[in-house]
Amino acid sequence: MTVFRVKPGEPRLLPMSGVAGKDSRRGNVLPPRIWSAYAGATGKR
């Protein structure tokens, strides 16, 4: 999984600081949460 920031039409990646709040470690909480929502649901089935 990859999470990044980029403005439409611009090739330059934007910094991830502050994404999803200060405690999110630069948005790093997002991939595991997405994965958990996906694979966790797989596990329940």
Next chain:
Amino acid sequence: MHRRVRRLVDYPRSGRAGLRRWLPSWRQLLGSAGLFALTVTALLIGVYASVDIPDENAGIRREANVYYWSDGTQMVSTGEVNRQNVELDQIAPAAVNAVIAAENETFYDDSGVSPKGLARAVVNMVRGQETQGGSTITQQYVKNTYLSQDQTVTRKVKEFVIALKVDRKKSKDEILEGYLNTSWFGRGANGIEAAAHAYYGIPAKKLDPGQGAFLAAMLKGAELYDPAGGRANRERARGRWAWILDRQVDVGLMSEKERAEYRAFPEPRRQSRSTSLGGQTGYLVDVANKYLRQHTGLTDEELARGGYEIHTTFDKEKVARLERAVRQVLKRDLAPGTRAADRHVQVGAASVRPSDGAVVALYGGRDATRHFSNNADTSGVPVGSAFKPFVLAAALQHGLSVRAQPSGADSPARGAAQVRRSASADSCTPPTAPSAAPRVSPTPTIPPSARPCSPGGNATYVRLGEDVGRARVRRTAVDAGLLPRSMAPLEPSFSVGTSTPSAIRMAAADGTFAGGGLRHDPYSVTRAVKDGTALPGLERPAPGRALDEGVAGEVADALRAAARTSGPASRRAARATRTGYGRPGSRGSPATCRPR
């Protein structure tokens, strides 16, 4: 002296007076009829001789490419025309019989034309009405294949003559097959195969007699008979459907007993409006096409010409679940309206089956028709901490061990602490490798802080990369399945994820850990068929040994341990997938994390 002149036609009749002078004699009547017959015959011969079978309409050979989910159901049909030509033996006989009974019960015995139909068309034209109706299957095939859809007598006469010629030139089965592949059934479907999918979600060969009769009813005009058009349409369809079934009995194409089995109207499924490439579909098609081009040599032009039946590895449920998961988390955790940093966040994800490399799901962006680049297949974003497992794997593979740590079970490298390997045991290293390992210290160890994807482990991993050798780390990552061209220069930061593999490649390479060290290249197409022939080059990629089984197991354990520290949902996920996920901790680069 008056000389009587003999006229060629004695009319008005000489020697008669009054009304009788104007009444033609029986000879005149007979002569006129004969002359008329001769003229018509000559005209027909002239027309027959002058009208050739034209080239087929350009669009008639245009077909769709049809993509299928891993369970065999249709994902999407792409191209300007929703048509998939099939051979007659790929159409259920019951459906063929229904069409014959409905449209032209004497199809196999007639000469391909209906003089009555032509006469009726002429009369209708004189009355200013439409000239359609009363055509045989051959005539309708000719209209679909060679002529325009104009409602003119000229077109009707041409249709009549060309039908006569086609009937002499082609077999009845060829004509019937062509007719079934070119007819309009509504719901965007040209041809019975596309129609079977549009109305019942099945191929034409699986249509039962009831469904076949329903589709035959649609030939009458889907605008008036498709039940999706309202109650009146449904009633008309029901009536026509029942009539077609009864008609089959009348003409001997169905037994009374079989007719009795089809009393319930076969409700078609709801009209699907998602036949486009919107949502995730465009990304899935994009990945499948890329795989096809790479493995079969197909060009874009050949693909655009259509007619391919493409079976993918994508799991409909899992694709939907992954999309739902991304949307749900982004909606819950991001606040782009109030937090500027939350704007322009992009996600790409892939789920690959570790046992064989099948790509079962991917998330390429919010909508393929609005966000054109496929985030799951983009290789421009640094991988970040998700790369650390490869550093750990390289270290273990090349003989480094782990210092025991008090926390025991939570240590991702716990298993490695109990194992010491020598470089000579490295099955992935060529015989000359030892000489290429000058940077491994005599008693190298992997520090407990070298937890894959752990926050704050960057310095440790930079050092570990130095110890094992960044070239070896690179080699391990490539052996596991990352593409060499996505590898970053071997600078110190290399070990903390400056390389830019795609999410799909990364997911497949991570699968090497869960798969006991066997590398499976990701694949997304299992079979592609054109005109009934399967394309070569799509055999499942053979696995290759990338890591020792023990090393792979230890890294997988480490990843599972990382998952255990991330909360109940993650633990559930880890158990469910037999793998874990990397908890990202990259600094100075976009956050990335690659689950399997």
